[in-house]
Structures are given as C-alpha cells and as structure tokens.
Amino acid sequence: MVPIRLLAVGAVGALLMLPLLIGCQRRPATFKATADPGEIIYFVPVREKVIALTFDDGPNEPATGQILDALKHYRVKATFFLVGANVEYFPETARRIKAEGHLIGSHTARHSRFDQSPAADIARDIADGCRIIETVTGTRPRWLRPPYGINPNMAEAAQAQGLAIAGWSADANDWNPHPVSEIVNRMVAQAIPGDILLLHDGRETEHGANRNATVAAVPQILEKLIAKGFRFVTIPELLQAAGRPIAEFEGGLRLLGLQIPQESITPGEGFWARYFWDVPAGWRNGMPPYAFVHWTTAEGAIQFQDDHEIPRRGDVRDLVTKHLVIVPPATQPGRYQARLGLFDPKQPDIRHRVRLRSSYPQRQGAVIIPDVLDVQGAQKP
Ligand SMILES: [Zn+2]
Incomplete structure (x- = not known):
C-alpha cells in the first residue's frame, strides 16, 4: 500500500512521508513462536x-x-x-x-x-x-x-x-x-x-x-x-499465531495485551482493565516499573487515569494485573482512549518516560491504545 501512495504523491510527498516510514521501523519485535525450556x-x-x-x-x-x-x-x-x-x-x-x-x-x-x-x-x-x-x-x-x-x-x-x-x-x-x-x-x-x-x-x-x-x-x-x-x-x-506486543519499552519490558470492556460505561461506574505485562528479570536493576494510564478524549484531554506499579515475575496470578478503574461522575459522555507509558524509575521527575516502540500512534512518550471505551450519559436503569 505504501509504494502506491508514494507513486501518487510524488517526490515532495515522499519526503513528507519519510518520518512515517521511519516510524514503521520502530515497531516492537514479534513475540517468539516457540518457548525455550524454563521459559x-x-x-x-x-x-x-x-x-x-x-x-x-x-x-x-x-x-x-x-x-x-x-x-x-x-x-x-x-x-x-x-x-x-x-x-x-x-x-x-x-x-x-x-x-x-x-x-x-x-x-x-x-x-x-x-x-x-x-x-x-x-x-x-x-x-x-x-x-x-x-x-x-x-x-x-x-x-x-x-x-x-x-x-x-x-x-x-x-x-x-x-x-x-x-x-x-x-x-x-x-x-x-x-x-x-x-x-x-x-x-x-x-x-x-x-x-x-x-x-x-x-x-x-x-x-x-x-x-x-x-x-x-x-x-x-x-x-x-x-x-x-x-x-x-x-x-x-x-x-x-504470535504477533507483536502492544508496546516494547527500553530494556525489554513489554505490554503484551490490554483488555477493556466492550460494553458502555456510565459516569460514576467502575470497570475492570486487565493488563498483560512481561517484565524481564532484573529490569533496570530491579527498580519497580510504574505505568501511567491516562484516559483521554480524541483531542488528548485527560479525563481520568489508572496509574499503577507493574508486578515483577513471581506467582503467575501477579502477571495479569487487574485494576478497577473508576469513571468520575462528572465525565462527559463520549469515546475515550487509553494513553499508556512508563515513568522512568531512575528519574524522580515524573516527566521522564521510558522510551518505547509500538505499531500504534504515540504521544508524549506514551502509546495510544486503539480500543475505545464508550462512556454513556444516560443512567442505566
Ligand atoms: Zn493442579
């Protein structure tokens, strides 16, 4: 599809598209199709x-x-x-x-x-x-x-x-x-x-x-x-059937998947979000990884958030993190997307984010998850 578009837009267009093409190379590595002993x-x-x-x-x-x-x-x-x-x-x-x-x-x-x-x-x-x-x-x-x-x-x-x-x-x-x-x-x-x-x-x-x-x-x-x-x-x-994780962070920490509800949510209600993390042993000298998850409008305005520490390898039940996210009562009806990134544990300043690779769009050091959360205005009976 890209070569056809390149032909159509000509040389100037091709130059303009260069960042896009470079962006494509910053995709995370495909998940391995086989498992090693002990993995x-x-x-x-x-x-x-x-x-x-x-x-x-x-x-x-x-x-x-x-x-x-x-x-x-x-x-x-x-x-x-x-x-x-x-x-x-x-x-x-x-x-x-x-x-x-x-x-x-x-x-x-x-x-x-x-x-x-x-x-x-x-x-x-x-x-x-x-x-x-x-x-x-x-x-x-x-x-x-x-x-x-x-x-x-x-x-x-x-x-x-x-x-x-x-x-x-x-x-x-x-x-x-x-x-x-x-x-x-x-x-x-x-x-x-x-x-x-x-x-x-x-x-x-x-x-x-x-x-x-x-x-x-x-x-x-x-x-x-x-x-x-x-x-x-x-x-x-x-x-x-393995594909690419949602995001791969510097040092090999990966977000393999994320589940949010398919059905609509009413302001004031909570919903369960399931995150599937993969944290390599000794990631960043054992510093606890900390994720920020901002739920934003299409324009990028933050409405609510689910920041949390990511569990490191222990019991399998800890590998899937499940969080109850509360949609504040004053939230306007609409469609919201999660913008997810990691704070850099080495930097006390929370503006520092761990670099990431993803097939999905990014903004301010965070990946924009494609799934949409539908918040309805009307109270459910
Ligand atoms: Zn058993």
Whole structure:
C-alpha cells in the first residue's frame, strides 16, 4: 500500500512521508513462536482470534471423558496437564486424550506443594511426571503446568527436563465449588485473543473427583466463544499465531495485551482493565516499573487515569494485573482512549518516560491504545 501512495504523491510527498516510514521501523519485535525450556508463557499477543483452553489435574473419570466428548463435538483441541499418579490410574483416558489430537503437558507425578517443597522434591516430582506420561502415552511432554502456580523455585528443574512453563491468564476459580453459570460467565467475560484459559477436569490426585460443574460449563463456554469468533488452539499453536506486543519499552519490558470492556460505561461506574505485562528479570536493576494510564478524549484531554506499579515475575496470578478503574461522575459522555507509558524509575521527575516502540500512534512518550471505551450519559436503569 505504501509504494502506491508514494507513486501518487510524488517526490515532495515522499519526503513528507519519510518520518512515517521511519516510524514503521520502530515497531516492537514479534513475540517468539516457540518457548525455550524454563521459559514462562502465560499470555501470547496474537495476530488472529485464537485462544487456548487448558485442563489441570486429570485424567479423572468420568469428568475427563465427558469433556473429551464435548471437545470432539465442537471440534476443539485443548491442552491437558496430567498428573502422573492419575495417568497410572486412568491410562486409557490418557491415551484417548493423545489419540484425539489434544496436547498433553505435565502437571507433575504427585501434585506436590511447589510453594512449600524443597527443590530436590520438586525436581523429582517433575522428572517422575515426565517419565510416567512418556511410558503410558509414548510421548514425552514439552510443557509443565506447575501445581499451586508459578514459583521461581521450579524453573531450574523444569529447564533440566526440557519443559517450558505454561501459566494462564484467565481462570474461573473452578477448583472451588461454583454454579455452572458462574464458571461460564467468568470464562466468557474474560476471554480475549491470546488468553490461556484454565479449568480443572480433576482434583489433584483424587480418583473420580466430582467435576460436574466444570463438565457442564465446558460446552457452554465453547458455544459462546465460538459464536464470538474465537478459534481454540493448543498452547504451542497459540505461539505459532504470535504477533507483536502492544508496546516494547527500553530494556525489554513489554505490554503484551490490554483488555477493556466492550460494553458502555456510565459516569460514576467502575470497570475492570486487565493488563498483560512481561517484565524481564532484573529490569533496570530491579527498580519497580510504574505505568501511567491516562484516559483521554480524541483531542488528548485527560479525563481520568489508572496509574499503577507493574508486578515483577513471581506467582503467575501477579502477571495479569487487574485494576478497577473508576469513571468520575462528572465525565462527559463520549469515546475515550487509553494513553499508556512508563515513568522512568531512575528519574524522580515524573516527566521522564521510558522510551518505547509500538505499531500504534504515540504521544508524549506514551502509546495510544486503539480500543475505545464508550462512556454513556444516560443512567442505566
Ligand atoms: Zn493442579
């Protein structure tokens, strides 16, 4: 498209467009399409409307079989993180998962408490899980979903076994008892392209654990998200669809994604914004990154803001930051856009911003997020 425009506008026009072309080169690097052993993937900025559905704690009958039936009906491929002890108890189900084209990852052999166990026990549980899954299914897993979330203490053992680490970006808290509608609504409301959704088809090493609510929720989640245009893929396929992050800041800190509500908001109300950050270890000598998020009119006037500190790598639940943003009661109806940047932690003066690269327009050292927030004037009944 650019060369055609260049021909049409002539030499002077081409000179005027030079800054634009240079601007194009300042795009962030594409997200890697594969994961190295020990690397944590919890959300992927994607080029298509793809999403990954993952199940932990299986195989567990009859729940796993019923979920496999639903996945087959909707022609959906998922990722199952199996517990070795359960694989030994339900080997036919483990083989069925593989035979039906789903990806099998490891959820360790015994589902031990990674948050409380010594490193040697963690390493053994990871190694045993890989060995059991390979013996029963004939395929060695390449992905680990650590029990009890991401802890830095298991990265080395995962790497030694050649396992990339699968986090998640959205869950339905279905390890606790919840009504089916609540599980469905939580999953569907959160889902955006690139999400890794977490559900449970078992409960740790329990055989025959009751997962009726999740089993009933799965077909509804699939139905609703397929109707919204989502395509379900396994985690490695999600990486194959990787695109560019929204912004890449100096030092490699990235904003992978941002979710704001699609429906309109009334002044005085709050809304949840979900930010997907990736902060490299030791970024700027461990200084806490601090984001400023200004919600502005099309003309750039700031109406309200959501400034916040960005969590550094720890538990996976901290990687997705979720903020309740209050739209002040006096906000005029209209369409607002988020202008997002990082304060430079080395500079006490808040006017200093960390340099960034983005495919989107920038203003005053911040990226203008393309999604629009619609603020309505009328009070909702
Ligand atoms: Zn688990």
